[in-house]
Amino acid sequence: MMNKVLTSFDAAVEDIADGATIMLGGFGLCGIPENLIAALVRKNVRNLHTISNNMGVDGFGMGLMLEAGMIATHIGSYVGENKLLEEMVIAGKLDLKLIPQGTLAERIRAGGAGIPAFYTPAGVGTPVAEGKEVREFNGRHYLMEHALTADFALIKAWRGDRLGNLVYRKTARNFNPVMAAAARCTIAEVEELVEPGVLDPDVIVTPGVYVHRILQGENYKKRIERRTTRLNAVRV
Numbered sequence: 001m002m003n004k005v006l007t008s009f010d011a012a013v014e015d016i017a018d019g020a021t022i023m024l025g026g027f028g029l030c031g032i033p034e035n036l037i038a039a040l041v042r043k044n045v046r047n048l049h050t051i052s053n054n055m056g057v058d059g060f061g062m063g064l065m066l067e068a069g070m071i072a073t074h075i076g077s078y079v080g081e082n083k084l085l086e087e088m089v090i091a092g093k094l095d096l097k098l099i100p101q102g103t104l105a106e107r108i109r110a111g112g113a114g115i116p117a118f119y120t121p122a123g124v125g126t127p128v129a130e131g132k133e134v135r136e137f138n139g140r141h142y143l144m145e146h147a148l149t150a151d152f153a154l155i156k157a158w159r160g161d162r163l164g165n166l167v168y169r170k171t172a173r174n175f176n177p178v179m180a181a182a183a184r185c186t187i188a189e190v191e192e193l194v195e196p197g198v199l200d201p202d203v204i205v206t207p208g209v210y211v212h213r214i215l216q217g218e219n220y221k222k223r224i225e226r227r228t229t230r231l232n233a234v235r236v
Helices: 034-043 062-067 083-090 101-113 176-180
Strands: 021-024 048-051 071-076 095-098 117-120 134-137 140-146 150-161 183-194 213-216
Touching (some): 034 062, 048 062, 062 071, 101 117, 101 140, 176 183
Parallel strands (some): 150 183, 183 213
Antiparallel strands (some): 134 140
16 A cells, blocks of 8 residues: 655655745644644745745744745735734735635635636625626626645644545644645645544545645644633623
């Protein structure tokens, strides 16, 4: 049987070069490939073009890549909790393109399905529509959006086997499955690595055909983005 298992995260990202386009799974800090991001920061590649729902937070997740000056452009949906990103965009040091979240997910899904473009009503009549084709269907206007693909996808799953079959846990599933199908090379880290046949076929979300490398991660922090508390709640 084919064995896709690597034991070193540094080896897993060794061929990611300057200027690569990379998709990174996760939603907020849920389901992000923490160990692969850390290896990428150690490698210190530059001028990366990243695609992810968000950009982590200051000091964690993709925020570490941003602090290291590794990212040239970013396509995402929500970046509201990264102060450094805000400063870099305002200063013109990073090219940021924001996309409605559903459109982002569908553009990535389309890329994995081999669909070059599609029409969506999201963004019609807003700055999102600037420079894009608009067509009318059944009396409603739609934007044409192009598919997104990448050189590499770095994703996180709950369990996986050495053939690359993946199972996700609850909301940590998020963007990971669609990104796994939309890249030339998909690298997955998992919390638990098992032998083929252990995973129930009915719960496998990403078939191994989409995964090229797989590793078992460690020391997952599983942080939340922000915890807000107050001692004296005000009743309305």
